[in-house]
Amino acid sequence: MADDERPHLAVGDDAMSAVLNRLRRAQGQLAGVIAMIEAGRDCKDVVTQLAAVSRALDRAGFKIVASGMRQCIETVDGEQPPLTEAELEKLFLALA
Numbered sequence: 001m002a003d004d005e006r007p008h009l010a011v012g013d014d015a016m017s018a019v020l021n022r023l024r025r026a027q028g029q030l031a032g033v034i035a036m037i038e039a040g041r042d043c044k045d046v047v048t049q050l051a052a053v054s055r056a057l058d059r060a061g062f063k064i065v066a067s068g069m070r071q072c073i074e075t076v077d078g079e080q081p082p083l084t085e086a087e088l089e090k091l092f093l094a095l096a
């Protein structure tokens with residue numbers, strides 16, 4: 001299957017806002033890490049801040065995955081309702 005034939009992940013409008021916020025937070029945190037390194041800050045402080053960047057990126061990625069999975073899990077013929085995006089996100093975060 002060619003790349004242009006593969007289904008594309010669509011992030012819902014409500015999820016898009018959360019993803020962008022998380023990525024912007026990671027961007028700001030990463031700038032902080034760079035400034036800390038340039039200032040010669042303590043290694044422990046730098047690693048702690050870098051871990052925060054990693055968490056923000058993970059949360060953004062998991063939100064994207066959760067939103068995409070939401071498309072795949074739909075109620076069929078009145079069966080059990082699909083998981084919410086929050087429930088899916090929580091499941092993916094548990095894997096981290």
